[in-house]
Amino acid sequence: MATESSTHRPPVVLGIETSCDETGVALVNAERRVLADLLNSQLDRHAPYGGVVPEIAARAHVEILDLLIERAMREAGLTFRDLAGVAATAGPGLIGGLLVGLITAKAIAAVHRLPLLAINHLEAHALTARFVLGPRPEDRLEFPYLLLLVSGGHCQLLVVEGVGRYRRLGATLDDALGEAYDKAAKMLGLGFPGGPAVERAARVGDAARFSLPRPMLGQPGCNFSFSGLKTALRQTVERLGPRALEPPLLNDLCASFQAAVADVLLDRTRRAAELFRADYLSATTLVVAGGVAANAYLRACLARLAEELDLRLIVPPPALCTDNGIMVAWAGLERLALGLTDDLAAHARARWPLDPAAEPAPGAGVKA
Ligand code: KG4
Ligand code: ZN
Numbered sequence: 001m002a003t004e005s006s007t008h009r010p011p012v013v014l015g016i017e018t019s020c021d022e023t024g025v026a027l028v029n030a031e032r033r034v035l036a037d038l039l040n041s042q043l044d045r046h047a048p049y050g051g052v053v054p055e056i057a058a059r060a061h062v063e064i065l066d067l068l069i070e071r072a073m074r075e076a077g078l079t080f081r082d083l084a085g086v087a088a089t090a091g092p093g094l095i096g097g098l099l100v101g102l103i104t105a106k107a108i109a110a111v112h113r114l115p116l117l118a119i120n121h122l123e124a125h126a127l128t129a130r131f132v133l134g135p136r137p138e139d140r141l142e143f144p145y146l147l148l149l150v151s152g153g154h155c156q157l158l159v160v161e162g163v164g165r166y167r168r169l170g171a172t173l174d175d176a177l178g179e180a181y182d183k184a185a186k187m188l189g190l191g192f193p194g195g196p197a198v199e200r201a202a203r204v205g206d207a208a209r210f211s212l213p214r215p216m217l218g219q220p221g222c223n224f225s226f227s228g229l230k231t232a233l234r235q236t237v238e239r240l241g242p243r244a245l246e247p248p249l250l251n252d253l254c255a256s257f258q259a260a261v262a263d264v265l266l267d268r269t270r271r272a273a274e275l276f277r278a279d280y281l282s283a284t285t286l287v288v289a290g291g292v293a294a295n296a297y298l299r300a301c302l303a304r305l306a307e308e309l310d311l312r313l314i315v316p317p318p319a320l321c322t323d324n325g326i327m328v329a330w331a332g333l334e335r336l337a338l339g340l341t342d343d344l345a346a347h348a349r350a351r352w353p354l355d356p357a358a359e360p361a362p363g364a365g366v367k368a
Contacts, residue, residue: 011084012076013336014069014108015329018061018101019093019121020152021052025068026325027076030084030333032131035076037326038068043193050192051182058096065104072325080112085341087332090118091349092153098348106344117332118346122354124327125149125289126160129314131330141314144283146276148269148302151290152178152193157222157272158354159280160287163334168358169272170222177261177292180226184257187237189245198254199295205248205255210236212260214267222272229260262301269302273309286311294318 010030017024021042027035042060046052073079088105091098102118109116126147133139143165147158155172175183178195185194190201212232215225236253237244244253269286276283286306292298293315306313320326335341 009082011333011336012078012082013085013087013117013329013332014072014083014105015119015325015327015332016065016069016086016088016101016105017121017124017323017325017328018065018097019089019091020097020323021046021057021060022323023061023064023068024323024325024328025065025072026329027072027078027083028131028326028329028333030337032135032330034326035078036072037324038072038075039324040064040068047192050186052094054094054096057094058100061097061100065100069104069108080108080114083112083114085109085115085117085332085336087117087119087328087335089121089124089328090342090346091120091352093121093350095348095350098350102346102348106346110344115336115341116344116346117335117340118342119328119331119335120352120354121323121328122149122154122156122352123164123166124331125151125321126158126166126287126354127163127331127334128289128316128320128327129287130334131326132314132316132320141285141287144276144280145285145287145314146269146272146283146311148265148272148286148288148293149290150177150265150288150292150298152176152182154290155224155226156354157268159276163338164340166354168353168355169275170224170268171358172224172226174225174227175230177224177226177265178290180230180261181292183230184233184254187234188250188253195292195295198258199297201247201251202254202258202297203251205251205253207252207255207259209249209252210256212236212256214260214263217264217267222268222275224264224268226261226264229257229264233257258295258297262298265298266301266305269305270309273311284310284312286313288313288315289321291322293321
């Protein structure tokens with residue numbers, strides 16, 4: 001029989017993330033309590049290949065997902081019948097991994113008659129800032145807000161108008177920013193994934209040592225491009241020879257690369273903020289999300305920009321910037337609260353833009 005407290009329990013959603021190389025499983029309730037949070041990184045399996053191998057990723061998700069779900073339920077002391085819904089990333093991402101997560105979620109939803117939430121991975125990144133801020137009214141993050149989304153597959157500036165409502169202001173014309181970091185790291189012999197390694201080396205490097213291009217700086221619009229920067233770095237590394245792979249030049253190259261990235265991000269974000277402010281007069285918040293938002297140097301640069309522009313800046317803690325199950329569970333809760341559930345025929349989508357009305361940016365990101 002239901003007790004007084006059990007009838008008032010906030011809804012709990014199971015979140016499953018399998019779009020790339022992390023298997024994430026989390027249980028989160030509508031009051032922002034995390035009841036379980038498990039993450040299995042496949043890094044060591046992909047590292048020998050210098051990047052994520054889709055078939056290896058899918059197989060690794062299959063091997064571990066059921067175990068993680070079982071463990072999460074046990075840790076939270078819940079049964080499937082206690083859940084209000086099951087959320088899984090349905091795209092964009094590597095199709096094999098997406099299928100593993102989505103089919104698992106469908107099976108649980110079908111057997112236990114629970115609502116299914118087929119989550120857009122980018123939406124999960126986009127809404128994480130609303131999870132991070134506490135439930136107190138003064139902490140709340142209301143729509144609309146400006147979002148700089150920088151991950152391994154994406155680099156976009158968007159207005160988040162509401163759950164499921166996005167307006168893209170700009171996107172990369174070639175590489176995503178995380179991808180550029182990963183390629184820079186690879187050419188410098190820093191291994192995979194490259195973002196954290198480049199950031200670490202840059203910390204002790206001289207950013208003025210090498211003059212690298214700042215693609216799109218000062219150009220109209222809010223698009224990005226990183227392939228020219230990557231090529232310039234490659235040419236510099238080739239010119240320097242093996243010395244480039246050792247400190248101090250290695251650190252100087254990383255610092256110079258990162259300084260160029262920061263200049264581009266700030267220029268593009270400043271432009272987007274102007275457009276955003278013109279259209280949404282009372283809007284005040286800039287959110288940065290996605291794996292690259294874990295970068296402390298870029299966070300500090302963006303904090304200075306936000307202060308200058310008189311914007312409130314919200315960047316989730318690093319563990320919630322990179323892929324995780326919590327963000328999927330939270331996006332599920334947001335959609336569930338609005339009745340935006342999916343039927344069991346929902347399919348996985350390798351490509352799934354947040355703003356389908358926007359012109360596709362030519363070559364936009366690997367997962368756009
Ligand atoms: O959001 P995420 O975990 O996966 C995707 O949705 O793509 O982002 C992963 C990306 C990788 O390219 C990784 O190198 C980058 O985020 N990244 C970083 C840092 N931590 C992760 N890039 C720069 N600095 C970091 N500290
Ligand atoms: Zn991601």
